[in-house]
Amino acid sequence: MSSPSHTADNFIEESIIEDLNNGKHGGRIHTRFPPEPNGYLHIGHAKAIVINFETAKKFGGRTNLRMDDTNPSTEETQFVDNIQHDIRWLGYEWEGETRYASDYFEELYQLALKLIDKGLAYVDESTATEIEAQKGDIGVPGTNSPYRDRSPAENRDLFERMRAGEFPDGSRVLRAKIDMAHPNLLLRDPVLYRIKHEAHHRTGEDWCIYPLYDFAHGQSDSIEKITHSLCSLEFRHHRDLYNWLIEALEIFPSRQIEFARMNVDYFITSKRKLKLLIEEGVVSGWDDARMSTLAGLRRKGYPPEAIRNFCMDTGVTRRDSQQTLDLLEFKVREVMNRNADRYMAVLDPVKLVITNYPEGQTELLETENNPEDESHGTRQLPFSRELYVEREDYRKEPQNRKYYRLAPGKDVRLKSAYIILCEGHEEDDEGNVTQINCTYYPESKSGEDTSGVKAKGTLHWVSAPAAVDIEVRMYQPLFTDPTPMDHEGKDFMEFINPESLQVITAKGEPALAEAEVGESFQFLRQGYFTVDPDTAAGKPVFNLTVGLKSGFKG
RNA sequence: AGACCCAUGGUGUAAUUGGCAACACAACAGAUUUUGGUUCUGUCGUUCAAGGUUCGAGUCCUUGUGGGUCUACCA
Numbered sequence: 001m002s003s004p005s006h007t008a009d010n011f012i013e014e015s016i017i018e019d020l021n022n023g024k025h026g027g028r029i030h031t032r033f034p035p036e037p038n039g040y041l042h043i044g045h046a047k048a049i050v051i052n053f054e055t056a057k058k059f060g061g062r063t064n065l066r067m068d069d070t071n072p073s074t075e076e077t078q079f080v081d082n083i084q085h086d087i088r089w090l091g092y093e094w095e096g097e098t099r100y101a102s103d104y105f106e107e108l109y110q111l112a113l114k115l116i117d118k119g120l121a122y123v124d125e126s127t128a129t130e131i132e133a134q135k136g137d138i139g140v141p142g143t144n145s146p147y148r149d150r151s152p153a154e155n156r157d158l159f160e161r162m163r164a165g166e167f168p169d170g171s172r173v174l175r176a177k178i179d180m181a182h183p184n185l186l187l188r189d190p191v192l193y194r195i196k197h198e199a200h201h202r203t204g205e206d207w208c209i210y211p212l213y214d215f216a217h218g219q220s221d222s223i224e225k226i227t228h229s230l231c232s233l234e235f236r237h238h239r240d241l242y243n244w245l246i247e248a249l250e251i252f253p254s255r256q257i258e259f260a261r262m263n264v265d266y267f268i269t270s271k272r273k274l275k276l277l278i279e280e281g282v283v284s285g286w287d288d289a290r291m292s293t294l295a296g297l298r299r300k301g302y303p304p305e306a307i308r309n310f311c312m313d314t315g316v317t318r319r320d321s322q323q324t325l326d327l328l329e330f331k332v333r334e335v336m337n338r339n340a341d342r343y344m345a346v347l348d349p350v351k352l353v354i355t356n357y358p359e360g361q362t363e364l365l366e367t368e369n370n371p372e373d374e375s376h377g378t379r380q381l382p383f384s385r386e387l388y389v390e391r392e393d394y395r396k397e398p399q400n401r402k403y404y405r406l407a408p409g410k411d412v413r414l415k416s417a418y419i420i421l422c423e424g425h426e427e428d429d430e431g432n433v434t435q436i437n438c439t440y441y442p443e444s445k446s447g448e449d450t451s452g453v454k455a456k457g458t459l460h461w462v463s464a465p466a467a468v469d470i471e472v473r474m475y476q477p478l479f480t481d482p483t484p485m486d487h488e489g490k491d492f493m494e495f496i497n498p499e500s501l502q503v504i505t506a507k508g509e510p511a512l513a514e515a516e517v518g519e520s521f522q523f524l525r526q527g528y529f530t531v532d533p534d535t536a537a538g539k540p541v542f543n544l545t546v547g548l549k550s551g552f553k554g
Numbered sequence: 555a556g557a558c559c560c561a562u563g564g565u566g567u568a569a570u571u572g573g574c575a576a577c578a579c580a581a582c583a584g585a586u587u588u589u590g591g592u593u594c595u596g597u598c599g600u601u602c603a604a605g606g607u608u609c610g611a612g613u614c615c616u617u618g619u620g621g622g623u624c625u626a627c628c629a
Contacts, residue, residue, distance in 0.1 A: 007570095009568095010567095034629090035629095036628085036629050038628095038629085068629065070628095070629080071628065071629075073628090074628075074629090127627095128626085128627055131627080132625075132626085135625050136625070137556090137625060138555095138556060138557085138624075138625060139555050139556035139557085140555075140556080140625090141555070141556095142625085169627085170627065172627095173627055181555085182557090183555070183556055183557040183558085184557060184558080184624075185556095185557090185624060185625045186624070186625090188625080191626085191627055193627085194627035195627080196627085210627095212626090212627070212628080212629085213628070213629050214629095216629090217629080233559070233560095233622085233623070234622095234623060234624085235629090236558065236559065236623070236624085237557085237558070237623070237624050238624095240558095258559090260559095260560085260622095265565095313566085313567085313578070313579095314566060314567075315566070315567045315568085316567095317560090317566095317567075318559065318560065319559085319560045319561070319621095319622085320560075320621080320622060321565095321566065321567090322565080322566085323565080323566065324565055324566075324579070324580075326565080326579060326580060327565080327566070327578080327579050327580085330578090330579060330580090331579095333591090333592095337591075337592060342589075342591095371587095371588095371589085371591095371592075372592070372593095402590090404590070405590090413588050414588090415588060415589070416588070417588095419588095446588065447588095449588090455588085456590095457588095457590080458587090458588045458589060458590090459589090460589075522589085522591080524589050524591085525589045525590080525591070526589090526591095527591095548589075548590095548591050548592095549590095549591065549592095550590065550591080551590045551591085552590040553590085
């Protein structure tokens with residue numbers, strides 16, 4: 001198989017092209033995404049998913065999905081379903097069936113036997129604390145276990161009896177026999193198998209010994225003939241062991257390549273911390289719209305395309321990166337600007353009365369659904385004497401010449417309707433505006449304006465009698481600090497933003513009552529909003545997906 | 555007796571592998587606009603330090619500085 005001439009976009013692709021040019025694996029490229037099914041996928045996983053799938057795709061290769069389920073205590077089938085759902089939602093389909101490391105338990109066991117027979121592994125009866133002590137320290141060599149020199153035959157017998165369930169948890173482990181003075185602490189006779197009399201979510205009671213990461217992950221890669229095993233930087237030290245085991249076991253030589261994890265401002269990606277947010281009641285669950293989980297981002301309304309673009313455009317490197325929320329939100333707006341239809345909703349309504357418009361009259365006005373895409377068509381909007389407009393769009397006095405909104409004496413265009421002249425307002429005892437009074441120019445109707453009046457500003461509005469109440473959930477970042485984990489001596493919980501969620505009741509145009517769960521809109525001049533699953537008949541709930549960029553400096 | 559990884563505008567990444575440091579985001583200014591959105595134009599500003607090799611260094615070498623990772627029977 002001759003390799004088409006690819007250009008490398010990053011160092012991983014350089015390595016792949018190098019392998020291709022060397023004729024390795026006959027030009028075949030196969031990657032994998034190996035989550036542990038013990039939690040929900042988050043934005044950091046999205047990066048790994050995108051890298052693995054996109055890299056394979058670029059070279060005409062395939063990508064497996066493999067559950068790294070070697071720890072029966074933490075893994076649950078429930079998570080498997082969510083992980084699969086999230087990956088498909090992101091837009092990727094893996095090769096064949098979902099794989100499980102647990103499917104390879106028997107093969108792994110045989111591999112362990114092989115290692116024992118080669119004199120490269122031994123059963124150790126030291127306690128966990130003793131083993132820790134044997135490891136030595138950074139810069140200090142370790143010491144050999146007293147059980148290190150047992151014969152292969154004795155080790156085999158002991159290991160078989162471990163499997164048979166003769167020994168209690170923690171009483172024995174299988175260790176690789178490498179070098180207790182190795183500068184890489186991971187190669188100081190790492191533990192390969194431990195005893196756990198626990199039921200596994202897939203294999204049930206079949207096993208009471210379970211392999212550890214280092215004796216499961218790489219071997220699974222080899223079993224699946226993965227050519228390039230892409231993982232994050234903290235596994236760099238594991239690569240030495242990964243390669244040592246490939247040699248010792250004489251198995252398919254997958255190549256591990258590490259890249260830097262992606263961090264995003266205001267997002268945390270520690271499973272444990274995410275869980276804590278739920279347990280403490282800070283958020284409502286794994287799919288709370290403020291969570292950095294894919295379930296949360298989906299609920300918030302982030303389009304998968306935007307997340308993919310974000311992951312791709314932030315590149316692949318070996319240096320720790322901290323991405324800004326700005327870029328992520330830019331990617332979200334970029335997609336939604338194209339796809340989301342424009343509707344009008346008033347978030348903080350104040351009544352506006354057009355004093356020269358006939359009482360009781362309603363007319364239907366036509367408005368375009370999406371100025372970016374004419375094929376989205378038009379719809380009808382009811383217009384009447386009493387409207388709601390945004391409280392923020394009125395000032396008792398205009399501040400300066402650059403102010404284009406409502407204030408006494410100002411002309412303003414109502415989107416797709418008429419130009420109105422602001423006459424003044426009514427207020428309560430505290431000086432709060434209770435009503436804005438205006439007159440309209442009958443000849444200024446949108447599309448057939450002969451009034452000659454020029455209005456600099458255009459406002460969104462809804463007809464008061466026709467408006468529907470909609471619940472709107474306004475979100476801000478969950479934390480007040482972009483990197484809540486990076487403060488010495490301070491717990492990340494100290495940075496919880498008390499205003500991360502504000503629920504308001506807004507006035508929406510009638511069509512919004514029919515919005516379906518998952519559907520996204522632009523509320524004119526406000527932002528992009530997506531219908532939340534909490535929506536019930538006649539009670540629509542919208543999530544702020546992302547605000548519009550605003551050049552207004554009032 | 556420590557080992558390994560990393561260092562380019564405010565942020566994130568490029569640089570034909572030794573040949574004019576570029577792209578995106580952000581910021582700022584202007585044009586267009588029935589969204590102060592979008593779109594378009596422009597401005598701003600960058601190779602961690604010192605030394606070396608070279609006609610020529612972001613790129614190669616040396617030393618230093620700064621940051622990160624590694625001592626789970628987690629993955």
